[in-house]
Structures are given as C-alpha cells and as structure tokens.
Amino acid sequence: xxxxxxxxxxxxxxxxxxxxxxxxxxxxxxxxxxxxxxxxxxxxxxxxxxxxxxxxxxxxxxxxxxxxxxxxxxxxxxxxxxxxxxxxxxxxxxxxxxxxxxxxxxxxxxxxxxxxxxxxxxxxxxxxxxxxxxxxxxxxxxxxxxxxxxxxxxxxxxxxxxxxxxxxxxxxxxxxxxxxxxxxxxxxxxxxxxxxxxxxxxxxxxxxxxxxxxxxxxxxxxxxxxxxxxxxxxxxxxxxxxxxxxxxxxxxxxxxxxxxxxxxxxxxxxxxxxxxxxxxxxxxxxxxxxxxxxxxxxxxxxxxxxxxxxxxxxxxxxxxxxxxxxxxxxxxxxxxxxxxxxxxxxxxxxxxxxxxxxxxxxxxxxxxxxxxxxxxxxxxxxxxxxxxxxxxxxxxxxxxxxxxxxxxxxxxxxxxxxxxxxxxxxxxxxxxxxxxxxxxx
Amino acid sequence: xxxxxxxxxxxxxxxxxxxxxxxxxxxxxxxxxxxxxxxxxxxxxxxxxxxxxxxxxxxxxxxxxxxxxxxxxxxxxxxxxxxxxxxxxxxxxxxxxxxxxxxxxxxxxxxxxxxxxxxxxxxxxxxxxxxxxxxxxxxxxxxxx
Numbered sequence: 043x044x045x046x047x048x049x050x051x052x053x054x055x056x057x058x059x060x061x062x063x064x065x066x067x068x069x070x071x072x073x074x075x076x077x078x079x080x081x082x083x084x085x086x087x088x089x090x091x092x093x094x095x096x097x098x099x100x101x102x103x104x105x106x107x108x109x110x111x112x113x114x115x116x117x118x119x120x121x122x123x124x125x126x127x128x129x130x131x132x133x134x135x136x137x138x139x140x141x142x143x144x145x146x147x148x149x150x151x152x153x154x155x156x157x158x159x160x161x162x163x164x165x166x167x168x169x170x171x172x173x174x175x176x177x178x179x180x181x182x183x184x185x186x187x188x189x190x191x192x193x194x195x196x197x198x199x200x201x202x203x204x205x206x207x208x209x210x211x212x213x214x215x216x217x218x219x220x221x222x223x224x225x226x227x228x229x230x231x232x233x234x235x236x237x238x239x240x241x242x243x244x245x246x247x248x249x250x251x252x253x254x255x256x257x258x259x260x261x262x263x264x265x266x267x268x269x270x271x272x273x274x275x276x277x278x279x280x281x282x283x284x285x286x287x288x289x290x291x292x293x294x295x296x297x298x299x300x301x302x303x304x305x306x307x308x309x310x311x312x313x314x315x316x317x318x319x320x321x322x323x324x325x326x327x328x329x330x331x332x333x334x335x336x337x338x339x340x341x342x343x344x345x346x347x348x349x350x351x352x353x354x355x356x357x358x359x360x361x362x363x364x365x366x367x368x369x370x371x372x373x374x375x376x377x378x379x380x381x382x383x384x385x386x387x388x389x390x391x392x393x394x395x396x397x398x399x400x401x402x403x404x405x406x407x408x409x410x411x412x413x414x415x416x417x418x419x420x421x422x423x424x425x426x427x428x429x430x431x432x433x434x435x436x437x438x439x440x441x442x443x444x445x446x447x448x449x450x451x452x453x454x455x456x457x458x459x460x461x462x463x464x465x466x467x468x469x470x471x472x473x474x475x476x477x478x479x480x481x482x483x
Numbered sequence: 484x485x486x487x488x489x490x491x492x493x494x495x496x497x498x499x500x501x502x503x504x505x506x507x508x509x510x511x512x513x514x515x516x517x518x519x520x521x522x523x524x525x526x527x528x529x530x531x532x533x534x535x536x537x538x539x540x541x542x543x544x545x546x547x548x549x550x551x552x553x554x555x556x557x558x559x560x561x562x563x564x565x566x567x568x569x570x571x572x573x574x575x576x577x578x579x580x581x582x583x584x585x586x587x588x589x590x591x592x593x594x595x596x597x598x599x600x601x602x603x604x605x606x607x608x609x610x611x612x613x614x615x616x617x618x619x620x621x622x623x624x625x626x627x628x
Contacts, residue, residue, distance in 0.1 A: 059496055066503040070510070077511030078563040087504035095500070120486050124493035132500065146551030147561035157552070213595060214563075462485070477485065 047473060051113065061098045065090040068224055074215050085139035086214055088132050093205050095129035096170065097228045100198065104235045114344050116479045126174050137167060159211020162204045169201030187322050188297050195240065202232055244293035247337045250274045254334045255312060257327070262395045264318040264363060265327050266304065269336055270311060277338060280348040281307045281374040282367045282450065282478070285340025287315065289330060293337045299323050302452075302478065303341070304366040306373035307348075313338070316397070318363035345450060345478045347371055353448040353474075355441050358386045359431060359461055361453020365397050367478060368452065376408040384409060385441055389416040389431050389457060393424070414439050431457060433464035445469050452478040533616055541617025544610045548603065553596075556621065568623040578618045579611065 066087060077083050102122045113121075140148055153161040173194060176183065180190050206229050215221060256268040267287075271277070277285070286298035305314035319325045345367065347356045356375075358368040365388050375384060390396050396415065405411055416435065420428040427435055441447065449465060451458045458477060465475055545551075551560030556567060573581065580586035584600035592600070603611070 055492060059499065062496060063500060063503055066500065066507060069507050070503070074511065075563070077508070077513075078561075080508050080512045082508075082562050083511045084504055084508035087507045088501070091500040091504055095496075117485060117489055120489045121493055124490055125496070128493055128497040132497070144555075144559075144561060146559050147553075147555075149549045149552040155549075160552075472485065472488075475485075 054113065058098065061101070062091070062094050065094050065221075065224060068221055069215055072215075072221065081139050081143050085136050085143075088139070089136035090209070090215075092129050092132035092136060093202075093209065094228070095125060095132065096198075096202055096205070097232060099126060099129070100202075100232055100235055104239055114477055114479075115342070116477045119479060123178070126177075130170055130174055133167060133170060157211065159208050162211060163208035166201050166204035166208055169197055169204060173197045173201060187299075192296055195236070199232070199236060203229070240296065241294075243339060244296065247288070247293040247339055250337070252313075252336045252338055254330055254332050254336055256332055257330050259328075260316060260397055262318070262390075262397050264316055264397055266314050266316045267327065267330065267336075268305075268312055268314045269338070272335075276310060277313060277341060279303050279307055279313070279341035280346040281371040282346035282348075283341040283343040284345075284367070284478075285313075285315075285338045285342065288337040288339075289334065290326075293339075297323075298337075298339065300342075302343075302345075302367035302370065304369045306370065306377045308374055308377035316363065316366040316369065320363075343478070345452075345476055347375070347448060347450065350448045353382070353446070355383045355385070355443055355447040357440060357444070357447045357449045358384065359389075359449065359451045359453070359458075360386070361389045361431075361457040362391075362395065363397065364452030364454075364478070366452075368450070369398055369401075371450070372402070372405050372409060372411065376405055381410065383412065383441060385412040385414070385439070385447075387414040387416060387431055387435075387439060389418070389453065391418045393417060393421055412439075412441070431461050431464075433467055436461070436464050436468060440468070445471070447474065449475045450478070451475065533619060537613050537616040538620055539617075540610075541613035541615070544606070544614040545617060548606075553599075566618070566621050568621060570619045570622045575615050575619060579615045582614060582618070583611070 069087060069090065099122060102118055102125070149160055150156045151164075153164075156164075176185060176190065176197075177194060180187070206225060209225060251272045252269040253272050254267065255270045256266075258266040258268065260266055279285070282302070284300050284302040286300050288295075288298045291297040301315040301317055303313055304316040305312065317324050317327055319327060347353070350356075356371070358371060360368045365386075368386055368388075372384060372386065386402065388396070388402070396417075399415070402411075402413055406413060414435075415426040416431055417424060417426060417428060418430060420426070427439070429435070447470075449470060451461055462475060462477075466472065553561050553564055555562045555565045569578070576586075577588070580588040581592075582600065583604050584592050584597040585604075589597055606614075
C-alpha cells in the first residue's frame with residue numbers, strides 16, 4: 043500500500059528531475075550535428091545541465107503558497123544549497139574539460155578582444171561562484187543579512203542571463219527552433235518569477251498595510267509584536283506558519299524577515315510575532331513604536347499540526363525562542379477545544395531565558411497539555427528537568443503512543459540534530475518529524 | 484537525518500545528469516565519420532611549392548585571429564570544424580573563399596559563419612595571402628606547420 047505522502051514526495055522529486063534533465067533529453071532525442079569528439083560533446087552537455095539546474099534553483103525558493111508542498115521549508119533550503127554546489131560542479135567540469143583538452147577553442151581572455159558570448163560565459167562563471175561563495179560563507183564574511191538577500195537574487199539573475207546569452211551566442215544545438223523555445227521558456231520563467239516575487243507581490247503588499255498595536259516585552263530579550271490590519275480583512279494562517287515582515291521600509295525595498303506567528307490562529311483581530319533580539323534586524327525591534335506601519339507577506343510553511351488532524355497526539359520540542367510557533371499551536375488548540383493530547387518539551391539555558399512560563403502553565407487548564415521545562419543550568423530547587431533534551435529525557439517524558447504522534451521541532455541546530463537522532467532510535471518514523479528552519483543563512 | 488536524505492537526492496540528481504550527458508556524448512561519437520564539410524570539388528591540384536616564411540606568417544594569422552575557436556587542426560582547437568586535409572579538397576582560391584565567406588562559399592556557410600568571417604576581409608592583403616598559403620599545407624599525410 044503506497045504511503046500517500048511518500049508518493050507526493052516522489053512526484054515532486056520526479057518533476058524536479060524532469061525540469062533539470064529536459065535540455066539533455068531534448069539533445070538526446072533531437073537532430074544534432076554529428077559528434078565533434080567524446081569529451082567535447084560531454085563538456086557541452088554538462089554546460090546545458092548546469093544551466094538547467096541553476097534555472098530550477100529559483101523555482102525552488104520562489105515563494106509559492108503552502109499548496110501541495112510535501113516538503114518543509116528546511117528541506118527546500120537544504121536542497122537549494124546542495125543543488126547549487128552540484129550545479130556549480132557541473133559548470134566547472136564544463137569549463138575544465140575545455141581548458142584541458144581544447145584550450146585553443148576558448149580564445150582570448152581579454153573581453154575587448156574575445157567574442158562577446160565567451161565573455162558572457164566567463165562572467166556567468168564568476169557570478170555563480172560569487173553567489174555561492176557569499177551564501178555559504180555569509181557569516182564569516184560578515185555580510186549583513188539584508189544586503190546579502192538583495193544581492194543574492196540580483197547576482198543569480200545576472201549570472202543566469204549571462205549564461206543564457208553565452209548559450210545563445212555560441213549557438214550549438216540551439217539552431218532548431220524548439221530548442222530555442224526550451225531556453226526561452228526557462229529564461230521567461232526566471233524573469234517572470236522575478237517580476238512576480240520582487241515587484242508584483244511587494245506592490246500587492248503595499249495595498250494591505252498593518253499597524254503596530256503593541257510591542258510587549260516578554261523578558262528574556264524577547265518582544266511580542268502585535269499587528270492589526272488597516273483597511274483589509276487581515277490574514278488567516280495555520281498555527282506554526284510564518285510570514286515575511288517588513289518594518290520601517292517600503293515593501294519594494296525587500297527588507298523582509300521571516301517570523302513565525304505566535305498568536306492563536308483563531309484570533310481574527312490581530313496577528314502576533316514573538317521575536318528574540320538575536321540578529322541585525324531583531325535588535326532594532328525594541329525601538330518599534332505603536333502606530334508604525336508594517337507589511338506582511340504570507341502565510342507560508344507546512345510546519346503545522348493542522349496538516350495532521352488524524353494524529354492521535356502532538357509532541358512539540360522547542361529550544362529558546364523556537365517556542366514561539368509552538369505557542370501559536372497551543373493557543374489555537376486551546377481556542378478550538380482540541381481533545382487530543384499535546385506534549386511540549388521546552389529547553390532553555392537558564393531560568394531567565396524561559397519564555398511564556400506562566401501562560402504555558404495556564405494553558406494546561408484549557409488543553410490536554412503535558413508541559414516539560416528543561417534547563418541546561420538549573421537553579422537550586424528546580425523541579426523540572428535538567429540538562430538537555432536527550433534520549434533519556436525523551437524516553438521518560440514522551441507519551442505512551444510516541445510512535446504514532448507527530449513531532450514538531452524548532453530550535454538551535456545542535457539541539458534539533460540531537461533530538462532527531464534520539465527520536466529515530468526511539469522508533470519514531472522520520473516522516474512524522476517536522477522541522478522549522480532556524481537561522482539558515 | 485533529513486539533511487542526509489536531501490543530500491542523497493541532490494547527489495543522485497547530479498549523478499543522473501552526468502550519466503545523461505555522458506550518454507549523449509557517447510551516442511554522438513559512435514561512428515567515426517569525418518565532419519561533412521560541404522566542399523567545392525576541384526580537380527586535385529598537385530601540391531605547390533610553398534614559401535616557408537609565408538607559411539609561418541600564415542600560421543601566425545591563424546593564431547592571431549583566434550580561428551581555433553571554431554576550427555581544429557591536428558586535434559588542437561574546436562573539434563566541431565576540423566581543417567585537417569582541407570587542402571586536399573580545396574585549391575587556393577577556394578580556400579580564400581571559405582575563409583572570407585565570399586564566392587560560392589557564401590551560400591554554403593551558415594548566416595552566422597558568414598557574419599563572423601566578414602570581418603576577416605578587413606585584414607591586410609598580405610596577411611590573407613599568407614593565411615591561404617598556410618592553409619594549403621593542411622594535407623592529409625603532411626604535418627601542419
């Protein structure tokens with residue numbers, strides 16, 4: 043019996059593979075001039091393959107709504123990174139085969155002398171290298187996140203357009219009109235996506251402003267931002283989802299940051315985000331005043347128990363401010379009068395780092411909630427768990443039907459990695475464990 | 484764990500792509516037919532005695548103009564359009580026509596090639612003549628100089 047979610051996952055992977063191999067399949071089935079040599083043709087094919095892989099990269103991260111996505115955003119972004127490196131490897135192979143075997147065919151390096159399409163190809167190579175380098179090493183290179191975001195898409199687009207120009211200019215295998223059609227489709231799709239994500243969407247956002255109603259300190263260096271819609275119906279979201287928040291900038295400036303909703307999904311009047319002052323942008327949040335305008339793009343994400351209404355139990359494992367989406371889940375479940383049991387395992391370093399301690403205790407009156415607070419540095423007299431969320435703790439605290447529950451993890455990577463391993467050892471199927479991204483770039 | 488699966492799928496995609504590319508290259512190069520140059524047939528001339536200095540000058544013109552970007556000689560350069568043995572098929576005037584996309588060669592070449600070669604007509608006459616002399620050395624059984 044075929045597991046439906048496994049089937050959907052395989053389907054999406056199949057679509058990806060089709061998009062990435064389409065130019066090669068077209069080459070294999072079409073009329074092409076006789077071979078010029080094994081390594082030459084291999085190099086050309088690799089060039090096409092690299093370009094197709096890069097073309098699909100934008101598709102992976104363009105902001106499509108929840109729709110039929112079987113993969114959490116963490117998976118998409120991890121794949122985006124691996125695929126970028128692999129695509130660049132193919133590109134490098136394309137170039138190095140020519141460099142080693144057919145160096146004379148590359149011609150002059152000087153752009154003033156070289157044919158324009160060769161310079162375009164070299165430019166594409168350098169630009170792709172820049173995109174990948176600046177992304178994988180953003181933090182060590184101390185590139186500010188906002189600047190990185192803006193230049194990432196710009197550099198990638200320039201690289202892609204230069205590569206398409208190179209392919210057009212070289213003119214191999216593109217003579218046939220339907221091959222040209224294929225590349226035109228890729229290019230148009232790319233440009234169309236840019237216009238959609240970077241222009242059409244921000245313009246639509248501008249027409250749906252939000253007003254900051256309140257900025258509540260929650261302690262532990264965290265603030266809750268409360269927004270009310272101005273002149274529109276607001277936003278419906280599923281608990282656990284996130285939205286891109288723009289503050290103190292026009293939506294067109296693309297200075298947006300993703301945050302999970304922390305308010306109940308049943309609250310129609312307002313949406314709230316609980317944010318810890320950890321990075322460039324979040325540190326400015328404490329200065330935000332009621333009355334300021336904000337914009338939201340969302341909701342996004344598949345990290346929600348609402349997708350698993352059949353699950354007999356829900357286990358939430360949070361580290362630090364990762365408890366914010368969990369709060370939305372618990373508040374919503376309480377408002378909806380959900381009967382199924384929830385378990386929240388909440389890990390922090392010190393007691394001063396704990397968030398929503400009181401509210402979580404009160405939620406137990408309205409919800410079948412088992413609350414487990416874990417402190418790495420527990421004070422004297424602490425009655426909760428001490429240390430870290432390890433296998434022993436999970437064995438003690440997970441409900442009896444642990445193998446049938448759905449698990450939601452959100453926290454620092456070392457924690458979620460360890461918990462993931464422990465859950466696997468405890469026999470929880472991988473498909474039942476869901477992650478929210480935490481500090482990806 | 485999940486990351487490991489993602490990595491596996493990504494690498495598998497890469498491997499699939501490389502395999503397809505290699506298959507394409509293999510299929511393309513199964514037969515060893517020479518490139519079908521559409522050549523103008525002339526009565527095979529007897530090999531002329533060629534001035535060494537002109538031959539070398541012609542070779543320098545070939546290199547300076549980056550002809551290797553589209554052509555290969557003795558395996559060096561772009562293998563799509565090899566020039567080996569071209570002097571067996573074309574005499575000096577025909578070689579010149581093909582180099583500059585003039586005369587009957589203009590109809591046989593693609594529009595793109597005609598555009599590219601048109602710029603060579605601006606070269607000094609001495610260079611063009613030297614180039615043709617060098618091209619005449621490209622006979623099968625005779626090493627290109």
